[in-house]
Amino acid sequence: MIEFQMPSLGADMDTGTLVEWYKKPGDLLKRGDVIALVETQKGAIEIEVFNDGRLGDIMVNPGQKVPVGAVLATITEPGDARAAALPPEQRAPSSLVETPPASVAVPRIPREPPLPSPPSTQLLEPTSPSASGVRAKVTPAARVRADAAGLDLAVISPGPDGVIGLREVEGARTVRSTPRKSGLDLGEMRKAIAAAMARSHREIPHYWVSQTIDTTALFDWLEAANSKRPVASRLLYAAPLIKAVGLALKETPELNGHYVDDVFKPSNSVHLGIATALRGGGLVAPALHDVDVLDLDVIMAALADLIPRVRAGRLRSSELTDATATFSNLGEGTSESLMPLIYPPQVAIIGCGAAALRPWVVDGAIVAHRLLTVTIAGDHRVSDARRASQFLSRLDRLLQTPEAL
Amino acid sequence: MTDAELMNVVKDTLFSVAPDLEGEAIKPEETFRDQFEIDSMDFLNFVIGLHKRTGLEIPEADYSQLQTPADTVAYLRKHWSQASR
Numbered sequence: 188m189i190e191f192q193m194p195s196l197g198a199d200m201d202t203g204t205l206v207e208w209y210k211k212p213g214d215l216l217k218r219g220d221v222i223a224l225v226e227t228q229k230g231a232i233e234i235e236v237f238n239d240g241r242l243g244d245i246m247v248n249p250g251q252k253v254p255v256g257a258v259l260a261t262i263t264e265p266g267d268a269r270a271a272a273l274p275p276e277q278r279a280p281s282s283l284v285e286t287p288p289a290s291v292a293v294p295r296i297p298r299e300p301p302l303p304s305p306p307s308t309q310l311l312e313p314t315s316p317s318a319s320g321v322r323a324k325v326t327p328a329a330r331v332r333a334d335a336a337g338l339d340l341a342v343i344s345p346g347p348d349g350v351i352g353l354r355e356v357e358g359a360r361t362v363r364s365t366p367r368k369s370g371l372d373l374g375e376m377r378k379a380i381a382a383a384m385a386r387s388h389r390e391i392p393h394y395w396v397s398q399t400i401d402t403t404a405l406f407d408w409l410e411a412a413n414s415k416r417p418v419a420s421r422l423l424y425a426a427p428l429i430k431a432v433g434l435a436l437k438e439t440p441e442l443n444g445h446y447v448d449d450v451f452k453p454s455n456s457v458h459l460g461i462a463t464a465l466r467g468g469g470l471v472a473p474a475l476h477d478v479d480v481l482d483l484d485v486i487m488a489a490l491a492d493l494i495p496r497v498r499a500g501r502l503r504s505s506e507l508t509d510a511t512a513t514f515s516n517l518g519e520g521t522s523e524s525l526m527p528l529i530y531p532p533q534v535a536i537i538g539c540g541a542a543a544l545r546p547w548v549v550d551g552a553i554v555a556h557r558l559l560t561v562t563i564a565g566d567h568r569v570s571d572a573r574r575a576s577q578f579l580s581r582l583d584r585l586l587q588t589p590e591a592l
Numbered sequence: 593m594t595d596a597e598l599m600n601v602v603k604d605t606l607f608s609v610a611p612d613l614e615g616e617a618i619k620p621e622e623t624f625r626d627q628f629e630i631d632s633m634d635f636l637n638f639v640i641g642l643h644k645r646t647g648l649e650i651p652e653a654d655y656s657q658l659q660t661p662a663d664t665v666a667y668l669r670k671h672w673s674q675a676s677r
Contacts, residue, residue: 326615352616413652418643421652423632466612466629494633498612518632520625 189238189262193225193247195255196232196507198531199383203227204252205259214242216262221503223259228379229471230500232507240264325351331373332356332467353467376469387528391446392567395526398579400586402542402559408589424542425516426487428559430592431585432514432537433457433478439578441570442535442563443511451534451569460510460530461490463497471497472513472530473506483592517541524560534566535575593672598665601645606661609637620662642668647676 193203204226216222221233222242243261247253325333325340333340333356345351387393405427413421436443436457444453457479460472473496475481475489496502513536515527524540540560547556561582565575585592593601599620606624607614613628624630630638639650639658648671650658658664668675 324615326613328612328616331612348617350615350617354617410652418650419640421636423636425632464629464631466610490633491637498610 188243189240189264190258191222191236191260191262193253193255193257193259194234194504194508196227196229196504197379197383198386199379200227200229200255202252202254203232205247205249206231207249208245208260210242212242212245216240216242228375229507230497230502233501233503235504236262238262238264324349326353328466329353329356334373373465373467373469376465376471380470383530384528387531391529391531391534393529393564394567394572394575395562395564396572396575396579397524397560397562398576398583399558399560400579400583401547401556402586403556405586405589406542406557420484420487422483422487423490425490425518426483427589427592428516428539428586429459429461429475429478429486429490429514430481430483431582433459433481434585434592435578435581436512436535437479438581439570439574441574442565442578444534445511445532446534446566446568447532454511456511458509458511460513460533461493462513462515462527463494465498471502471507472510472515473497473502474508474510476505476509512536515539524562526562527564529564529566534569536564538562538564593669595665595669598668598672599661601642601668602661602664605638605641605645609641610634618661620665621660623659624661625659646672648674 193205196203206224206226208223210216210220210222216236217239218237220236222236223234225232225234240262241264243263245260247257247259253259324345329352330340332353333343333351340351343351343355345355402424405424409422409424409427416422436459440453441451443457444451446452456477458474458476459478460474462470462472464470473493475486475493478486481489493506510530510533512533513527513530515525515536516539517525519541521541523543525538527536527538529536538561540562542557542559544555545558546553547558548554549556561579563575563578565572599618603618606618606628607616610628610630616628619627624635624638635655635658639655642648642658642664643650646668648668654667657667
């Protein structure tokens with residue numbers, strides 16, 4: 188029998204609220220099935236199982252908030268009682284079968300042991316704040332921001348059109364801001380980001396290496412390719428950039444993997460976390476799986492699928508746990524470069540500023556070229572700046588022949 | 593199509609690609625990026641949405657003419673004869 192636990196969906200998660208079971212006791216489960224929905228600081232996450240089996244007893248009911256590691260349900264597995272409901276790389280090696288099942292589910296991130304029967308169990312707070320007292324129409328973005336700011340919508344005056352929008356919330360925010368807790372809000376996400384980044388800053392001996400890359404060839408190629416494509420199948424430059432980053436990471440294993448319990452485990456696959464900003468603040472970096480082997484069109488389609496789900500708070504558990512490195516692209520019309528912090532347990536993060544026309548030297552003359560400054564943060568426990576520099580050189584070369592990506 | 597109707601096309605398209613903005617007041621002269629934190633993926637979806645609603649084939653080279661709601665209305669008016677809907 189397997190104890191299916193509340194998974195840790197990243198270094199910044201310590202509790203989750205079970206919202207809904209999609210399966211009932213006795214149902215057959217296949218690896219990869221989504222069996223439950225859990226509310227976290229990153230939104231509602233669909234929890235996948237990593238074993239075939241049959242759902243046994245449900246231990247946590249909808250509405251209950253439990254710590255990471257708490258047993259949510261039991262799963263009976265045909266044959267043995269060895270593996271836990273975790274990805275294969277997290278399972279104890281099979282030579283350790285004598286280990287009691289409760290401790291087989293080795294969490295990727297060290298933490299306090301799970302409480303056997305969580306006394307901290309709380310009822311789910313309603314996610315829609317004080318809806319009963321609100322007469323005015325409220326936009327969803329305004330609702331989220333008001334929630335994040337701890338503002339009661341009932342006390343915010345609507346605008347001239349009778350609608351409470353972002354502007355009204357911002358106005359009210361300057362007047363009063365009493366912190367207030369609720370289901371999903373950007374304030375909670377900010378705390379989660381702060382916890383993960385404080386840990387990163389404390390534990391990871393960072394170094395940063397930066398290179399300005401001439402992306403003229405990339406943008407010329409992209410413009411020509413897009414001019415032949417109908418609008419719905421055009422590529423953003425993020426797609427070839429992500430592919431090139433994936434290929435370069437594949438060749439520098441010291442930058443691609445996880446550092447857990449004082450050991451670096453390089454990854455054979457490149458699952459790139461795509462840092463995605465939310466309107467009003469906050470950031471989630473779900474994994475795009477196997478970016479080094481995907482076609483650009485597939486990467487583009489995957490981005491188009493992923494980004495709205497980040498904003499709607501609808502991600503799958505594997506997307507929050509699988510990333511082997513992170514890619515943070517500030518994008519068009521933004522700043523020149525950024526110095527990102529690594530998201531533990533990863534060991535590298537790649538940050539790109541805006542690709543903009545800037546002076547460049549070609550054959551001894553200064554000309555305007557479209558330049559992209561790429562900065563990689565690495566982990567000194569695993570690699571040194573020279574290795575990161577090799578990564579950047581490789582990335583540069585790959586971006587000079589975009590047609591080959 | 594009047595400019596007010598074209599502005600409704602722009603609003604409806606924006607709200608369909610960024611549903612969390614539904615009902616927000618729009619400042620016609622401010623860029624989508626500045627007022628709503630629209631990124632390149634949102635913007636591409638916005639252009640795809642305009643294409644679906646109007647039938648206009650909007651080349652990438654014209655994206656710079658679609659940075660604000662008012663500019664977008666002007667662009668749609670200018671090219672409306674080629675629109676199929």
